[in-house]
Amino acid sequence: MQRGSTVEQIPSSMGAQRDAIERARRTLGTIILGKDEQISLALSCLLARGHLLIEDLPGLGKTMLAQSLARTLGLTYRRIQFTSDLLPADIIGVSVFRQDRGEFEFQPGPVFSQLILADEVNRATPKAQSALLEAMEEYQVSVDGETRALPKPFFVVATQNPGDQIGTFPLPESQLDRFLMRVAIGYPNEASERELIAGADRRAMIDEIEAITGPETLLELQRSAARQTVSEPLIDYVQALVRFTRESAEIETGLSPRGAQALVAAARSRSFIENHSGVFPDDIQAIFASVAGHRLKPAGSTQFRSPSELCQHVLDSVAIP
Template sequence: MSLDTRFNVHGDGARDDVDAVLGTAERIRSAIETVIEGKSEIVRIALTVLLAEGHLLIEDIPGVGKTMLAKALGRSLDCTVHRIQFTPDLLPSDITGVSAYHQQRREFEFQPGPVFANIVVGDEINRASPKTQSALLECMEEGQVSVDGTTRPLERPFMVVATQNPVDMEGTYPLPEAQRDRFMARIAIGYPSAQAELDMIDTHGSASPLERLRPVAGTPDLRAMIDRVRTVHVSPAIRRYAVDLVAATRTSSALRLGASPRATLHLVRAARAYAALGDRNYVVPDDVQDLAVPVLAHRLLPSPEAQLQRRLPEQVVSDLVARLPVPDRR
Protein backbone atom coordinates (compact mmCIF):
# COMPACT_ATOMS: atom_id res chain seq x y z
CA MET A 1 0.00 0.00 0.00
CA SER A 2 1.37 3.42 -0.88
CA LEU A 3 1.85 6.10 1.74
CA ASP A 4 -1.37 8.00 2.35
CA THR A 5 -1.25 11.63 3.46
CA ARG A 6 -4.83 11.34 4.68
CA PHE A 7 -3.32 10.01 7.91
CA ASN A 8 -1.40 13.29 8.40
CA VAL A 9 -3.00 16.19 10.27
CA HIS A 10 0.14 17.89 11.59
CA GLY A 11 1.83 20.97 10.26
CA ASP A 12 5.31 22.37 9.85
CA GLY A 13 6.29 22.03 13.52
CA ALA A 14 6.01 18.26 13.47
CA ARG A 15 7.75 18.27 10.07
CA ASP A 16 10.74 20.06 11.62
CA ASP A 17 10.84 17.53 14.46
CA VAL A 18 11.00 14.63 12.02
CA ASP A 19 13.73 16.32 9.97
CA ALA A 20 15.82 16.72 13.14
CA VAL A 21 15.31 13.06 14.06
CA LEU A 22 16.11 11.85 10.58
CA GLY A 23 19.39 13.76 10.32
CA THR A 24 20.82 12.36 13.56
CA ALA A 25 19.41 8.89 12.94
CA GLU A 26 21.07 8.80 9.54
CA ARG A 27 24.46 9.44 11.14
CA ILE A 28 23.89 6.63 13.64
CA ARG A 29 22.72 4.26 10.91
CA SER A 30 25.73 4.99 8.73
CA ALA A 31 28.07 4.39 11.67
CA ILE A 32 26.46 1.03 12.50
CA GLU A 33 26.53 -0.08 8.87
CA THR A 34 30.31 0.34 8.77
CA VAL A 35 30.28 -2.71 11.06
CA ILE A 36 27.09 -4.56 10.06
CA GLU A 37 27.00 -4.80 6.28
CA GLY A 38 24.03 -5.63 4.08
CA LYS A 39 21.43 -5.55 6.89
CA SER A 40 19.85 -2.10 6.49
CA GLU A 41 16.35 -3.20 7.54
CA ILE A 42 17.69 -4.90 10.67
CA VAL A 43 19.57 -1.70 11.57
CA ARG A 44 16.42 0.35 10.98
CA ILE A 45 14.41 -1.80 13.38
CA ALA A 46 17.18 -1.52 15.99
CA LEU A 47 17.05 2.28 15.66
CA THR A 48 13.25 2.14 15.82
CA VAL A 49 13.39 0.37 19.19
CA LEU A 50 16.00 2.84 20.44
CA LEU A 51 13.89 5.89 19.53
CA ALA A 52 10.73 4.28 20.91
CA GLU A 53 12.44 3.71 24.29
CA GLY A 54 12.06 -0.03 24.00
CA HIS A 55 14.29 -3.05 24.46
CA LEU A 56 15.63 -5.24 21.68
CA LEU A 57 16.08 -9.03 21.58
CA ILE A 58 18.40 -10.40 18.89
CA GLU A 59 17.96 -14.15 18.41
CA ASP A 60 20.00 -16.17 15.97
CA ILE A 61 22.61 -18.88 15.67
CA PRO A 62 26.17 -18.17 16.85
CA GLY A 63 28.52 -16.25 14.59
CA VAL A 64 26.15 -14.10 12.52
CA GLY A 65 26.87 -10.81 14.30
CA LYS A 66 24.35 -10.52 17.15
CA THR A 67 26.81 -9.15 19.67
CA MET A 68 28.51 -7.09 16.97
CA LEU A 69 25.24 -5.29 16.22
CA ALA A 70 24.58 -4.62 19.90
CA LYS A 71 28.10 -3.26 20.47
CA ALA A 72 27.99 -1.17 17.27
CA LEU A 73 24.76 0.46 18.42
CA GLY A 74 26.32 1.27 21.78
CA ARG A 75 29.60 2.61 20.37
CA SER A 76 27.87 4.87 17.87
CA LEU A 77 26.38 6.80 20.80
CA ASP A 78 28.28 8.91 23.32
CA CYS A 79 26.52 7.44 26.35
CA THR A 80 27.22 4.88 29.06
CA VAL A 81 27.31 1.32 27.75
CA HIS A 82 27.79 -1.73 29.96
CA ARG A 83 28.02 -5.34 28.85
CA ILE A 84 26.82 -8.33 30.85
CA GLN A 85 28.00 -11.80 29.81
CA PHE A 86 25.21 -14.10 30.96
CA THR A 87 26.42 -17.44 32.32
CA PRO A 88 24.73 -20.21 34.35
CA ASP A 89 26.45 -19.05 37.58
CA LEU A 90 25.50 -15.37 37.21
CA LEU A 91 23.55 -14.02 40.19
CA PRO A 92 20.84 -11.33 40.21
CA SER A 93 23.07 -9.10 42.35
CA ASP A 94 25.74 -9.30 39.64
CA ILE A 95 23.31 -7.36 37.45
CA THR A 96 21.54 -4.95 39.78
CA GLY A 97 24.32 -4.29 42.29
CA VAL A 98 24.87 -5.06 45.95
CA SER A 99 25.24 -3.24 49.27
CA ALA A 100 28.72 -3.67 50.76
CA TYR A 101 29.86 -2.69 54.23
CA HIS A 102 32.27 0.25 54.26
CA GLN A 103 34.76 -0.25 57.08
CA GLN A 104 35.83 3.38 57.50
CA ARG A 105 32.35 4.85 57.32
CA ARG A 106 30.87 1.95 59.27
CA GLU A 107 27.83 1.81 57.02
CA PHE A 108 26.56 -0.10 54.04
CA GLU A 109 27.28 1.45 50.65
CA PHE A 110 25.50 0.49 47.45
CA GLN A 111 27.74 -0.66 44.61
CA PRO A 112 25.79 -0.19 41.34
CA GLY A 113 25.70 -3.12 38.96
CA PRO A 114 26.18 -2.97 35.20
CA VAL A 115 22.47 -2.32 34.67
CA PHE A 116 23.12 1.30 35.63
CA ALA A 117 23.87 2.49 32.09
CA ASN A 118 22.07 4.03 29.14
CA ILE A 119 22.56 0.92 27.02
CA VAL A 120 22.98 -2.53 28.57
CA VAL A 121 24.26 -5.24 26.24
CA GLY A 122 23.14 -8.62 27.58
CA ASP A 123 25.16 -11.24 25.74
CA GLU A 124 23.59 -14.71 25.47
CA ILE A 125 20.87 -13.82 27.95
CA ASN A 126 19.27 -17.26 27.83
CA ARG A 127 22.40 -18.96 29.19
CA ALA A 128 21.56 -17.63 32.67
CA SER A 129 18.96 -19.20 34.92
CA PRO A 130 15.40 -17.83 34.96
CA LYS A 131 16.07 -16.46 38.48
CA THR A 132 18.91 -14.30 37.16
CA GLN A 133 16.97 -13.28 34.05
CA SER A 134 14.16 -12.03 36.28
CA ALA A 135 16.54 -9.42 37.74
CA LEU A 136 15.90 -7.40 34.59
CA LEU A 137 12.10 -7.36 34.88
CA GLU A 138 11.79 -4.25 37.04
CA CYS A 139 14.60 -2.48 35.18
CA MET A 140 13.06 -3.01 31.76
CA GLU A 141 9.50 -2.08 32.64
CA GLU A 142 9.84 0.62 35.31
CA GLY A 143 13.32 2.04 34.69
CA GLN A 144 14.38 1.47 38.28
CA VAL A 145 16.16 -1.02 40.55
CA SER A 146 15.02 -2.06 44.04
CA VAL A 147 17.78 -3.41 46.28
CA ASP A 148 17.63 -3.79 50.06
CA GLY A 149 14.35 -1.91 50.28
CA THR A 150 15.62 1.12 48.35
CA THR A 151 14.45 2.03 44.85
CA ARG A 152 17.00 3.69 42.58
CA PRO A 153 15.99 5.19 39.22
CA LEU A 154 17.94 4.41 36.07
CA GLU A 155 19.18 7.17 33.81
CA ARG A 156 17.09 8.00 30.77
CA PRO A 157 17.32 6.78 28.08
CA PHE A 158 17.64 3.16 29.17
CA MET A 159 17.75 0.31 26.68
CA VAL A 160 18.54 -3.39 26.99
CA VAL A 161 19.95 -5.00 23.85
CA ALA A 162 20.01 -8.73 24.53
CA THR A 163 21.28 -11.53 22.34
CA GLN A 164 20.28 -15.15 22.62
CA ASN A 165 20.86 -18.42 20.83
CA PRO A 166 17.90 -20.56 19.71
CA VAL A 167 16.43 -22.41 22.71
CA ASP A 168 17.12 -25.83 21.20
CA MET A 169 20.88 -25.28 21.45
CA GLU A 170 22.87 -26.71 24.35
CA GLY A 171 23.15 -24.78 27.61
CA THR A 172 20.18 -22.46 27.07
CA TYR A 173 17.09 -21.69 29.14
CA PRO A 174 13.88 -20.38 27.57
CA LEU A 175 13.11 -16.79 28.51
CA PRO A 176 10.08 -16.47 30.80
CA GLU A 177 6.97 -15.13 29.09
CA ALA A 178 7.00 -12.05 31.35
CA GLN A 179 10.49 -11.13 30.20
CA ARG A 180 9.83 -11.76 26.50
CA ASP A 181 6.85 -9.44 26.79
CA ARG A 182 9.11 -6.63 27.99
CA PHE A 183 11.18 -6.70 24.81
CA MET A 184 9.64 -4.34 22.29
CA ALA A 185 10.93 -6.30 19.30
CA ARG A 186 12.83 -9.42 18.40
CA ILE A 187 14.94 -9.66 15.27
CA ALA A 188 17.09 -12.28 13.59
CA ILE A 189 20.13 -11.14 11.63
CA GLY A 190 20.43 -14.16 9.35
CA TYR A 191 23.29 -15.11 7.09
CA PRO A 192 24.86 -12.34 4.98
CA SER A 193 24.68 -12.31 1.21
CA ALA A 194 27.66 -13.65 -0.72
CA GLN A 195 28.83 -10.13 -1.59
CA ALA A 196 28.46 -8.92 2.00
CA GLU A 197 30.46 -11.90 3.21
CA LEU A 198 33.18 -11.14 0.67
CA ASP A 199 33.27 -7.51 1.83
CA MET A 200 33.44 -8.75 5.41
CA ILE A 201 36.70 -10.56 4.67
CA ASP A 202 38.26 -7.23 3.69
CA THR A 203 36.81 -5.09 6.49
CA HIS A 204 37.18 -7.65 9.31
CA GLY A 205 40.30 -9.41 8.10
CA SER A 206 43.04 -7.27 9.65
CA ALA A 207 41.15 -5.52 12.50
CA SER A 208 37.63 -5.22 13.82
CA PRO A 209 35.74 -2.21 12.43
CA LEU A 210 34.40 -1.68 15.96
CA GLU A 211 37.82 -0.33 16.91
CA ARG A 212 37.42 2.48 14.37
CA LEU A 213 33.81 3.29 15.28
CA ARG A 214 33.39 6.65 17.00
CA PRO A 215 30.27 8.16 18.61
CA VAL A 216 28.18 10.29 16.26
CA ALA A 217 25.48 11.41 18.73
CA GLY A 218 25.37 12.14 22.44
CA THR A 219 22.88 11.46 25.21
CA PRO A 220 21.21 14.91 24.86
CA ASP A 221 20.75 14.25 21.13
CA LEU A 222 19.18 10.90 21.88
CA ARG A 223 16.80 12.35 24.46
CA ALA A 224 15.75 15.08 22.03
CA MET A 225 15.12 12.50 19.29
CA ILE A 226 12.98 10.39 21.60
CA ASP A 227 10.90 13.42 22.62
CA ARG A 228 10.40 14.42 18.98
CA VAL A 229 9.33 10.92 17.98
CA ARG A 230 6.49 11.20 20.49
CA THR A 231 5.01 14.05 18.40
CA VAL A 232 4.50 11.77 15.37
CA HIS A 233 0.76 11.63 14.69
CA VAL A 234 -1.21 8.39 15.03
CA SER A 235 -4.74 8.76 13.69
CA PRO A 236 -7.72 7.11 15.44
CA ALA A 237 -8.05 4.68 12.53
CA ILE A 238 -4.43 3.55 12.91
CA ARG A 239 -4.88 3.14 16.65
CA ARG A 240 -7.94 0.98 16.07
CA TYR A 241 -6.01 -1.01 13.47
CA ALA A 242 -3.23 -1.76 15.98
CA VAL A 243 -5.75 -2.76 18.67
CA ASP A 244 -7.63 -5.03 16.24
CA LEU A 245 -4.40 -6.70 15.12
CA VAL A 246 -3.31 -7.46 18.68
CA ALA A 247 -6.82 -8.63 19.61
CA ALA A 248 -6.77 -11.02 16.65
CA THR A 249 -3.83 -12.86 18.21
CA ARG A 250 -5.93 -13.54 21.32
CA THR A 251 -8.72 -15.25 19.38
CA SER A 252 -6.63 -17.13 16.82
CA SER A 253 -7.02 -20.91 17.03
CA ALA A 254 -3.36 -21.26 16.08
CA LEU A 255 -2.22 -19.58 19.31
CA ARG A 256 -2.64 -20.57 22.95
CA LEU A 257 -1.22 -17.27 24.21
CA GLY A 258 -1.99 -14.01 22.45
CA ALA A 259 -0.32 -10.62 22.75
CA SER A 260 -0.77 -8.46 25.83
CA PRO A 261 -1.97 -4.83 26.08
CA ARG A 262 1.72 -3.96 26.53
CA ALA A 263 2.23 -5.30 23.01
CA THR A 264 -0.34 -2.80 21.70
CA LEU A 265 1.50 0.08 23.35
CA HIS A 266 4.83 -1.16 22.01
CA LEU A 267 3.42 -1.53 18.52
CA VAL A 268 2.12 2.06 18.43
CA ARG A 269 5.29 3.51 19.97
CA ALA A 270 7.46 1.59 17.51
CA ALA A 271 5.26 2.69 14.60
CA ARG A 272 5.86 6.34 15.54
CA ALA A 273 9.63 5.86 15.46
CA TYR A 274 9.46 3.78 12.28
CA ALA A 275 7.46 6.52 10.56
CA ALA A 276 9.98 9.17 11.63
CA LEU A 277 12.82 7.07 10.21
CA GLY A 278 10.76 6.88 7.02
CA ASP A 279 10.72 10.71 6.84
CA ARG A 280 7.09 11.08 7.88
CA ASN A 281 5.42 12.89 10.79
CA TYR A 282 2.43 10.52 10.74
CA VAL A 283 1.92 6.77 10.91
CA VAL A 284 0.42 4.80 8.03
CA PRO A 285 -0.85 1.19 7.97
CA ASP A 286 2.40 0.07 6.31
CA ASP A 287 4.30 0.98 9.48
CA VAL A 288 2.12 -1.25 11.63
CA GLN A 289 2.28 -4.07 9.10
CA ASP A 290 6.08 -3.92 8.77
CA LEU A 291 6.50 -4.05 12.55
CA ALA A 292 3.82 -6.64 13.34
CA VAL A 293 6.12 -9.68 13.20
CA PRO A 294 9.15 -8.27 15.08
CA VAL A 295 6.95 -6.66 17.75
CA LEU A 296 4.34 -9.39 18.27
CA ALA A 297 5.69 -12.81 17.30
CA HIS A 298 8.07 -13.38 20.23
CA ARG A 299 5.23 -12.85 22.72
CA LEU A 300 3.01 -15.57 21.27
CA LEU A 301 2.79 -19.29 22.02
CA PRO A 302 1.49 -21.62 19.29
CA SER A 303 -1.29 -24.09 19.98
CA PRO A 304 -0.52 -27.83 19.99
CA GLU A 305 -2.16 -28.15 16.56
CA ALA A 306 0.02 -25.36 15.15
CA GLN A 307 3.09 -27.01 16.62
CA LEU A 308 2.19 -30.28 14.90
CA GLN A 309 1.82 -28.37 11.64
CA ARG A 310 5.11 -26.57 12.37
CA ARG A 311 3.47 -23.18 12.04
CA LEU A 312 5.62 -20.55 13.66
CA PRO A 313 4.12 -17.52 15.44
CA GLU A 314 5.71 -15.36 12.73
CA GLN A 315 3.60 -17.13 10.11
CA VAL A 316 0.46 -16.73 12.19
CA VAL A 317 1.05 -12.98 12.57
CA SER A 318 1.69 -12.62 8.83
CA ASP A 319 -1.60 -14.40 8.11
CA LEU A 320 -3.49 -12.14 10.51
CA VAL A 321 -1.98 -9.04 8.87
CA ALA A 322 -3.04 -10.33 5.45
CA ARG A 323 -6.63 -10.94 6.59
CA LEU A 324 -7.25 -7.85 8.70
CA PRO A 325 -8.95 -4.97 6.83
CA VAL A 326 -6.68 -1.98 6.33
CA PRO A 327 -8.03 1.40 7.50
CA ASP A 328 -8.69 3.91 4.72
CA ARG A 329 -9.69 7.01 6.70
CA ARG A 330 -8.76 8.97 9.83
Protein backbone atom coordinates in the same frame (compact mmCIF):
# COMPACT_ATOMS: atom_id res chain seq x y z
CA MET B 1 34.81 -0.59 30.05
CA GLN B 2 32.85 2.57 29.99
CA ARG B 3 32.43 5.03 27.26
CA GLY B 4 30.78 8.36 27.65
CA SER B 5 30.19 11.30 25.47
CA THR B 6 31.85 14.55 26.33
CA VAL B 7 30.20 17.59 24.87
CA GLU B 8 26.84 17.06 23.29
CA GLN B 9 25.05 19.31 20.87
CA ILE B 10 21.36 18.59 21.15
CA PRO B 11 19.63 19.01 17.81
CA SER B 12 16.30 20.70 18.29
CA SER B 13 15.09 21.28 14.76
CA MET B 14 13.39 18.47 12.94
CA GLY B 15 15.91 18.68 10.15
CA ALA B 16 18.82 18.16 12.51
CA GLN B 17 17.03 15.24 14.15
CA ARG B 18 16.45 13.57 10.84
CA ASP B 19 20.04 14.19 9.91
CA ALA B 20 21.20 12.53 13.10
CA ILE B 21 19.05 9.49 12.46
CA GLU B 22 20.22 9.19 8.90
CA ARG B 23 23.85 9.37 9.93
CA ALA B 24 23.34 6.81 12.66
CA ARG B 25 21.75 4.45 10.22
CA ARG B 26 24.51 4.92 7.71
CA THR B 27 27.21 4.37 10.31
CA LEU B 28 25.57 1.23 11.58
CA GLY B 29 25.21 0.06 8.02
CA THR B 30 28.95 0.21 7.46
CA ILE B 31 29.57 -2.17 10.36
CA ILE B 32 26.72 -4.58 10.00
CA LEU B 33 26.51 -5.24 6.33
CA GLY B 34 23.31 -5.97 4.44
CA LYS B 35 21.13 -5.80 7.53
CA ASP B 36 19.42 -2.47 7.00
CA GLU B 37 16.11 -3.83 8.13
CA GLN B 38 17.45 -5.13 11.41
CA ILE B 39 19.29 -1.87 12.02
CA SER B 40 16.14 0.06 11.38
CA LEU B 41 14.18 -2.20 13.71
CA ALA B 42 16.80 -1.92 16.46
CA LEU B 43 16.77 1.87 16.17
CA SER B 44 12.98 1.91 16.20
CA CYS B 45 13.00 -0.18 19.33
CA LEU B 46 15.38 2.16 21.12
CA LEU B 47 13.53 5.27 20.00
CA ALA B 48 10.33 3.74 21.36
CA ARG B 49 12.09 3.25 24.75
CA GLY B 50 11.85 -0.47 24.28
CA HIS B 51 14.22 -3.25 25.09
CA LEU B 52 15.49 -5.47 22.38
CA LEU B 53 15.87 -9.23 22.28
CA ILE B 54 18.12 -10.53 19.56
CA GLU B 55 17.63 -14.18 19.00
CA ASP B 56 19.96 -15.97 16.69
CA LEU B 57 22.82 -18.37 16.31
CA PRO B 58 26.29 -17.39 17.51
CA GLY B 59 28.54 -15.50 15.14
CA LEU B 60 25.92 -13.60 13.30
CA GLY B 61 26.81 -10.26 14.83
CA LYS B 62 24.48 -9.95 17.79
CA THR B 63 27.13 -8.47 20.02
CA MET B 64 28.44 -6.32 17.27
CA LEU B 65 25.05 -4.82 16.71
CA ALA B 66 24.67 -3.98 20.38
CA GLN B 67 28.16 -2.53 20.60
CA SER B 68 27.90 -0.41 17.53
CA LEU B 69 24.50 0.84 18.65
CA ALA B 70 26.00 2.00 21.90
CA ARG B 71 28.94 3.65 20.15
CA THR B 72 26.88 5.35 17.51
CA LEU B 73 24.36 6.66 19.95
CA GLY B 74 27.05 7.75 22.37
CA LEU B 75 25.78 5.76 25.30
CA THR B 76 27.61 4.20 28.22
CA TYR B 77 27.79 0.52 27.50
CA ARG B 78 28.23 -2.64 29.61
CA ARG B 79 28.16 -6.23 28.63
CA ILE B 80 26.96 -8.90 31.03
CA GLN B 81 27.71 -12.45 30.06
CA PHE B 82 24.93 -14.52 31.52
CA THR B 83 26.07 -17.83 32.92
CA SER B 84 24.39 -20.42 35.09
CA ASP B 85 26.24 -19.19 38.17
CA LEU B 86 25.46 -15.52 37.66
CA LEU B 87 23.95 -13.92 40.75
CA PRO B 88 21.64 -10.97 40.94
CA ALA B 89 24.34 -9.02 42.73
CA ASP B 90 26.61 -9.49 39.73
CA ILE B 91 24.10 -7.50 37.77
CA ILE B 92 22.89 -4.93 40.23
CA GLY B 93 25.95 -4.42 42.40
CA VAL B 94 26.75 -4.86 46.07
CA SER B 95 27.21 -2.79 49.17
CA VAL B 96 30.75 -3.12 50.40
CA PHE B 97 31.89 -2.19 53.94
CA ARG B 98 34.52 0.53 53.73
CA GLN B 99 36.66 0.20 56.76
CA ASP B 100 38.31 3.57 56.31
CA ARG B 101 34.96 5.31 56.57
CA GLY B 102 33.25 2.73 58.73
CA GLU B 103 30.19 2.50 56.49
CA PHE B 104 28.74 0.53 53.67
CA GLU B 105 29.28 1.83 50.21
CA PHE B 106 27.30 0.74 47.21
CA GLN B 107 29.30 -0.57 44.35
CA PRO B 108 27.00 -0.19 41.32
CA GLY B 109 26.76 -3.22 39.12
CA PRO B 110 26.90 -3.23 35.33
CA VAL B 111 23.20 -2.51 35.19
CA PHE B 112 23.95 1.12 35.90
CA SER B 113 24.79 1.98 32.29
CA GLN B 114 22.77 3.42 29.51
CA LEU B 115 23.02 0.42 27.24
CA ILE B 116 23.47 -3.11 28.50
CA LEU B 117 24.17 -6.11 26.43
CA ALA B 118 22.81 -9.14 28.28
CA ASP B 119 24.53 -11.88 26.38
CA GLU B 120 22.96 -15.31 26.26
CA VAL B 121 20.33 -14.31 28.74
CA ASN B 122 18.77 -17.77 28.78
CA ARG B 123 21.86 -19.34 30.26
CA ALA B 124 21.36 -17.75 33.68
CA THR B 125 19.02 -19.00 36.37
CA PRO B 126 15.57 -17.50 36.61
CA LYS B 127 16.70 -15.68 39.73
CA ALA B 128 19.40 -13.79 37.88
CA GLN B 129 17.14 -13.26 34.89
CA SER B 130 14.43 -11.74 36.99
CA ALA B 131 16.86 -9.26 38.54
CA LEU B 132 17.54 -7.87 35.11
CA LEU B 133 13.97 -8.05 33.98
CA GLU B 134 12.82 -6.15 37.04
CA ALA B 135 15.29 -3.41 36.28
CA MET B 136 14.01 -3.31 32.71
CA GLU B 137 10.49 -2.91 33.88
CA GLU B 138 10.96 -0.46 36.73
CA TYR B 139 13.94 1.54 35.47
CA GLN B 140 15.23 1.32 39.02
CA VAL B 141 16.76 -1.24 41.36
CA SER B 142 16.40 -1.78 45.08
CA VAL B 143 19.46 -2.69 47.03
CA ASP B 144 19.48 -3.06 50.79
CA GLY B 145 16.12 -1.38 51.04
CA GLU B 146 17.27 1.58 49.06
CA THR B 147 15.86 2.40 45.66
CA ARG B 148 18.31 3.56 43.10
CA ALA B 149 17.29 5.02 39.78
CA LEU B 150 18.92 3.73 36.66
CA PRO B 151 20.50 6.14 34.19
CA LYS B 152 18.52 7.68 31.40
CA PRO B 153 18.13 6.49 28.75
CA PHE B 154 18.29 2.87 29.76
CA PHE B 155 18.29 0.09 27.22
CA VAL B 156 18.74 -3.60 27.48
CA VAL B 157 19.79 -5.53 24.43
CA ALA B 158 19.57 -9.18 25.31
CA THR B 159 20.68 -12.02 23.12
CA GLN B 160 19.61 -15.57 23.23
CA ASN B 161 20.64 -18.61 21.29
CA PRO B 162 17.64 -20.60 20.17
CA GLY B 163 19.74 -23.64 19.31
CA ASP B 164 20.85 -24.25 22.88
CA GLN B 165 18.57 -26.52 24.78
CA ILE B 166 20.66 -28.17 27.46
CA GLY B 167 21.36 -26.16 30.59
CA THR B 168 19.30 -23.20 29.58
CA PHE B 169 16.35 -21.49 31.18
CA PRO B 170 14.21 -20.16 28.37
CA LEU B 171 12.45 -16.92 29.21
CA PRO B 172 8.79 -17.47 30.03
CA GLU B 173 6.20 -15.66 27.96
CA SER B 174 5.43 -13.18 30.69
CA GLN B 175 9.04 -12.08 30.65
CA LEU B 176 9.36 -12.08 26.89
CA ASP B 177 6.65 -9.49 27.02
CA ARG B 178 9.14 -7.08 28.61
CA PHE B 179 11.01 -6.88 25.35
CA LEU B 180 9.42 -4.52 22.89
CA MET B 181 10.91 -6.41 19.98
CA ARG B 182 12.48 -9.68 19.22
CA VAL B 183 14.54 -9.72 16.07
CA ALA B 184 16.58 -12.32 14.32
CA ILE B 185 19.65 -11.24 12.41
CA GLY B 186 20.09 -14.11 10.02
CA TYR B 187 22.92 -14.90 7.67
CA PRO B 188 24.28 -12.09 5.58
CA ASN B 189 23.76 -12.24 1.86
CA GLU B 190 26.58 -13.35 -0.39
CA ALA B 191 27.94 -9.94 -1.28
CA SER B 192 27.90 -8.76 2.32
CA GLU B 193 29.51 -11.89 3.53
CA ARG B 194 32.25 -11.56 0.95
CA GLU B 195 32.92 -8.05 2.14
CA LEU B 196 32.94 -9.21 5.73
CA ILE B 197 35.49 -11.89 5.01
CA ALA B 198 37.72 -9.69 2.98
CA GLY B 199 37.21 -6.44 4.86
CA ALA B 200 38.74 -4.88 7.91
CA ASP B 201 38.33 -6.15 11.45
CA ARG B 202 34.89 -5.15 12.66
CA ARG B 203 36.00 -4.68 16.25
CA ALA B 204 38.58 -2.16 15.22
CA MET B 205 35.95 -0.44 13.15
CA ILE B 206 33.62 -0.24 16.12
CA ASP B 207 36.33 1.39 18.18
CA GLU B 208 36.69 4.01 15.51
CA ILE B 209 33.01 4.91 15.44
CA GLU B 210 32.38 8.47 16.45
CA ALA B 211 29.30 9.07 18.51
CA ILE B 212 26.65 10.73 16.45
CA THR B 213 24.22 11.44 19.24
CA GLY B 214 24.33 11.45 22.97
CA PRO B 215 21.93 10.52 25.73
CA GLU B 216 20.25 13.90 25.67
CA THR B 217 19.76 13.80 21.92
CA LEU B 218 18.38 10.34 22.19
CA LEU B 219 15.81 11.44 24.74
CA GLU B 220 14.89 14.31 22.44
CA LEU B 221 14.51 11.90 19.54
CA GLN B 222 12.37 9.62 21.67
CA ARG B 223 10.07 12.51 22.50
CA SER B 224 9.79 13.46 18.84
CA ALA B 225 9.05 9.89 17.83
CA ALA B 226 6.30 9.64 20.43
CA ARG B 227 4.66 12.68 18.87
CA GLN B 228 4.17 11.01 15.47
CA THR B 229 0.55 11.28 14.38
CA VAL B 230 -1.60 8.21 14.86
CA SER B 231 -4.81 8.68 12.89
CA GLU B 232 -8.22 7.13 13.45
CA PRO B 233 -8.01 4.80 10.44
CA LEU B 234 -4.67 3.55 11.70
CA ILE B 235 -6.12 2.75 15.09
CA ASP B 236 -8.88 0.91 13.23
CA TYR B 237 -6.22 -1.10 11.50
CA VAL B 238 -4.36 -1.96 14.70
CA GLN B 239 -7.62 -2.97 16.33
CA ALA B 240 -8.47 -5.17 13.38
CA LEU B 241 -5.09 -6.86 13.62
CA VAL B 242 -5.40 -7.42 17.35
CA ARG B 243 -8.92 -8.72 16.96
CA PHE B 244 -7.78 -11.14 14.30
CA THR B 245 -5.03 -12.57 16.52
CA ARG B 246 -7.61 -13.19 19.21
CA GLU B 247 -10.14 -14.81 16.90
CA SER B 248 -7.91 -16.82 14.58
CA ALA B 249 -7.91 -20.58 14.97
CA GLU B 250 -4.18 -20.60 14.33
CA ILE B 251 -3.43 -18.64 17.46
CA GLU B 252 -4.02 -19.76 21.03
CA THR B 253 -3.30 -16.48 22.77
CA GLY B 254 -3.70 -13.26 20.88
CA LEU B 255 -2.23 -9.84 21.48
CA SER B 256 -2.96 -8.11 24.76
CA PRO B 257 -3.80 -4.42 25.00
CA ARG B 258 -0.19 -3.90 25.99
CA GLY B 259 0.80 -5.71 22.83
CA ALA B 260 -1.37 -3.29 20.86
CA GLN B 261 0.28 -0.35 22.60
CA ALA B 262 3.65 -1.83 21.79
CA LEU B 263 2.68 -2.09 18.13
CA VAL B 264 1.75 1.56 17.95
CA ALA B 265 4.80 2.73 19.90
CA ALA B 266 7.19 0.79 17.69
CA ALA B 267 5.37 1.90 14.54
CA ARG B 268 5.64 5.52 15.69
CA SER B 269 9.41 5.25 15.90
CA ARG B 270 9.63 3.46 12.62
CA SER B 271 7.47 6.12 11.00
CA PHE B 272 9.72 8.78 12.55
CA ILE B 273 12.84 7.09 11.25
CA GLU B 274 11.31 6.73 7.80
CA ASN B 275 10.33 10.39 7.87
CA HIS B 276 6.62 9.69 7.32
CA SER B 277 4.08 12.40 7.98
CA GLY B 278 2.20 10.03 10.29
CA VAL B 279 2.12 6.37 11.15
CA PHE B 280 1.24 4.49 7.98
CA PRO B 281 -0.05 0.92 7.77
CA ASP B 282 3.29 0.15 6.21
CA ASP B 283 5.00 1.12 9.48
CA ILE B 284 2.76 -1.24 11.39
CA GLN B 285 3.53 -4.06 9.00
CA ALA B 286 7.26 -3.39 9.12
CA ILE B 287 7.48 -3.84 12.89
CA PHE B 288 4.62 -6.33 13.27
CA ALA B 289 6.58 -9.57 13.17
CA SER B 290 9.23 -8.37 15.63
CA VAL B 291 6.74 -6.86 18.06
CA ALA B 292 4.02 -9.51 17.88
CA GLY B 293 6.12 -12.58 17.06
CA HIS B 294 7.14 -13.34 20.64
CA ARG B 295 3.79 -12.28 22.10
CA LEU B 296 1.60 -14.65 20.09
CA LYS B 297 1.22 -18.20 21.23
CA PRO B 298 0.44 -20.33 18.19
CA ALA B 299 -2.23 -23.00 18.49
CA GLY B 300 -1.01 -26.55 18.70
CA SER B 301 -2.49 -27.40 15.34
CA THR B 302 -0.99 -24.46 13.51
CA GLN B 303 0.41 -25.00 10.05
CA PHE B 304 2.92 -22.18 10.39
CA ARG B 305 6.39 -23.27 11.27
CA SER B 306 7.75 -20.02 12.63
CA PRO B 307 6.40 -16.95 14.40
CA SER B 308 7.30 -14.80 11.41
CA GLU B 309 5.23 -16.99 9.09
CA LEU B 310 2.34 -16.74 11.49
CA CYS B 311 2.70 -12.96 11.62
CA GLN B 312 2.75 -12.77 7.84
CA HIS B 313 -0.45 -14.81 7.81
CA VAL B 314 -2.07 -12.28 10.13
CA LEU B 315 -0.99 -9.37 7.93
CA ASP B 316 -2.24 -11.11 4.81
CA SER B 317 -5.63 -11.78 6.33
CA VAL B 318 -6.54 -8.38 7.73
CA ALA B 319 -7.62 -5.72 5.25
CA ILE B 320 -6.34 -2.22 5.70
CA PRO B 321 -9.38 -0.05 6.37
